[in-house]
Amino acid sequence: MDTKQRILDEALTLFSEKGYANVFVGEIADRVGIKAPSLYKHYKNKRAIFDAIIDEMNSRFVEQAKALNINGTDASADSEIYRNMSEDNLLVLGRQLFLYYLHDDYNKRFRKMLTIEQFNNKELADIYTKLYVDDPLSYQSMLLGMVASAGLLHTDNVEIMTLHFYAPIYYLLTICDRDPSREPKALETLDAHIKQFDRIYGRER
C-alpha cells in the first residue's frame, strides 16, 4: 500500500479510537513510519486527511449500495432465496448482517468515528443516519417484504416488522462496539431474538 493510502488507514484507526481532536499529526506519521513534516507532502493539512477519509468511505459505501441494489431489485435473481426462507435462513441473514457490520474493518472503524464526531459535525451525523438507520431499514424492508409476500412472514405493517427485526441488531451492535468482551453474549441474544422474531411473525395470527 502506498504512503498516501497508509496515512488514511492509520488516521482512520486513530480517529475511530480517540476522535479527531485527540489525534496529533505526529501520531499518524509515527504509525506510518515517517516524520510529521513528510506527511504534509501527501496532504495539505490535518483536516484534509479527515476529509479524504470521508470521501473514500462515501465512495466505498456507494459501490456497496450499488452491488446490493443489483441483487435487491432484480427480483428474478433473489426471489427464490427469499420465497423459501426458513427460520434457519433468517438466522443466517441476521447473523451475516450483524457480523459484517461488526467485524468488517472499514465499517467498524468508520462507524466508531461517526459515533464520536456526530454531534460536532452535521455531515457525519447525516452519513451515520444514512448508513445505520435509513439504508438498513429500507434494504431489509425490501427483503422481509419479499419473504412476507411469499407467505412466510405475516404483518400488516412491514416497516414496523422491519424495525422489530433491525432495532435489536443495531442495539447489540452498539454494545459490542463499546465493549467487545460482550460479543459472545450478544451473539446468543441475537440468535434468540431472531428465533423469537420468526415465531412472532412467521405464523398466521
Add this chain to the structure above:
Amino acid sequence: MDTKQRILDEALTLFSEKGYANVFVGEIADRVGIKAPSLYKHYKNKRAIFDAIIDEMNSRFVEQAKALNINGTDASADSEIYRNMSEDNLLVLGRQLFLYYLHDDYNKRFRKMLTIEQFNNKELADIYTKLYVDDPLSYQSMLLGMVASAGLLHTDNVEIMTLHFYAPIYYLLTICDRDPSREPKALETLDAHIKQFDRIYGRER
C-alpha cells in the same frame, strides 16, 4: 446557582456538544461570565471539571435508581398498576420512558457526552452500558414480567420480550439525539411499535 455549580452545568453542555478535547477552558469561563483564570479557583484543572461532572451524574443516577427500586420491588404498591395494564397503559409507559430519556436535560447532555467519549474512556463506556443497556433491561424486564404474570402479556422468554420492547425505543432515541428534527416521525414510529408489540405479545399464541 453558585459559580462552582454553573461551571459544571456549562461544561456539561459544551462537552456534550463538542467533546472534551474540543472545549477550551476559556469557553466554559465565557459562558459562566468569568475569565478563565478565575475558574481555577473553583477547580484544579480542566480534567477536574470533567471528573466532577461524572461524580455528580453518578450520584444523580444512584438516587434515581433508588427511587425506582422502592416502587419496583414493592410489589404491593405497583402490582395493581401492572396487573391492569392495557395497551393504552403500555403506550403511556413507553412514551414516558422515551420522552424522559430524550428530554430530561441532564440525561440528554450526559448521554451525548458518554456517546462521544465512550471509546476513549473505559469508565464512561461502562457508565453508558449501565445506564442505557443493563439498567433499562433489568428494570423493564421486571415491569413487563409483572404484566406477564398478570396474564396480560405472553412469552416464554421475558428477556427477549423486553429486548423487543426496549431496542426500538433505544434506536429511536439515538436517532433523535443525532437529529432532533426527526423527533415527530420518531414519536409516530414509537406509538406504532408499542401497538404492534402489544398485538404480538398481548394475546395467547
Add this chain to the structure above:
DNA sequence: GTCTATAAGAAGATAGAC
C-alpha cells in the same frame, strides 16, 4: 519524498494585584 530545525499559534495553567 523524507528529513532536521524551527516558526507560529493555541490552550492550559500560574502569579500576583485588587
Add this chain to the structure above:
DNA sequence: GTCTATCTTCTTATAGAC
C-alpha cells in the same frame, strides 16, 4: 473570587537541505 499579565507546553505547519 475575579481580574490582567504572563509562562509553559503542546501542536500544527513551513523552510530548506538531501
